[in-house]
Amino acid sequence: MKHVYPIRHPASLDSPSDAQATKERERVPEPVLPHEKDESSHSQARATPQQEEIGLKAYGNATDGSTDTDRGPVMDQVYNEKVAPRRGPAEPRQ
Numbered sequence: 001m002k003h004v005y006p007i008r009h010p011a012s013l014d015s016p017s018d019a020q021a022t023k024e025r026e027r028v029p030e031p032v033l034p035h036e037k038d039e040s041s042h043s044q045a046r047a048t049p050q051q052e053e054i055g056l057k058a059y060g061n062a063t064d065g066s067t068d069t070d071r072g073p074v075m076d077q078v079y080n081e082k083v084a085p086r087r088g089p090a091e092p093r094q
Helices: 018-027 034-039 049-063 072-083
Strands: none
Touching: none
16 A cells, blocks of 8 residues: 655745744743752842851861861771771871
């Protein structure tokens, strides 16, 4: 049985050209995708004075040579010496 395809008509002269259709699409703003909305700067909350103060203090501590209060190296030493001394010496965390 022979398959008959529909007849294709040439484009109508009344229909807009591809260039016109492209120009019309460019004028219409595209909706913002969820990930673009969430990450955009205008969707972020403003910093409160308290948050700015904490941020400035943290920056100051990081840049002025303050003593690090991390307990990781001390806990590693206690673990390696008293809890699991047979595991051998381990490199300290940094």
